[in-house]
Amino acid sequence: MGTPIRKRPHGRRIDERFALHQCQPRADKLNARQREICRADPAFLEALKSRVGSPERFAAFLAGSPFYIEWEDSCKRCGDYKRRVRDRSCYGCHLKRGRENFERMKAGVAPEAGRSQASHLDLLERRRRERSGECIEKQFDGLLARRWPTGRLEIIYPDGERDEDINQRTPREILNAISHVPQLRQVLIWAGWTAWPEE
C-alpha cells in the first residue's frame, strides 16, 4: 500500500510520465496512436523502444510499415519471414486470413450457386425494397455511405466520386481507398465488415 506505482489488474506498471497521453508504451500491440505519440514525445519513444525487442520491428513501426523481416525465424505454417509490426504474428498468414475473410464476406453478400427457393424469394423481396429506395445512410466526415437491402454498399466520396458497390472492389483497391480517405474504414466497420480491414 502507498506505493506510487499503480498496477493494472494484470500487473503491468503504469508510467506516470505518460499519463497525459492516456496511452502507455506497450510492445505487445503497436498501433498508429503509439506512433503519433512517439513523434511528439521523445521520452515515450525511448520507453517504447526499450520494450520492443527487435530493432527491425521498431524501425518498421516508426516508418509506418505493416511488416518487418525476421530472418532468424520463419513461420511454421507458411514459411514466410515477414512478421506483422503490430503484434509480431506472421504477415503471410495474416494476408491469407484477410483474403479468406474478404471472400467469406463477399459470399455472404452475394451467394451465387445453390441458392434455395426461399433465399431466392428473399432476394426478390430485397431487390423490391431496394428499387423503392429503401436504404440506411450515414455521413462520415464528408463521405456518404448507403447500405442497401441487397447488401450493396454505396459510397459517395468527399470529392463527389461515387462507388455503386464497394463489395465489387478487391482488398487491395479498398486498402488503397482507405489510405486516401481514412473514414472509409469506419464505414466498413459500420457495415459489419468487422474482420476487414484491421489496423
Ligand SMILES: [Zn+2]
Ligand atoms: Zn505464416
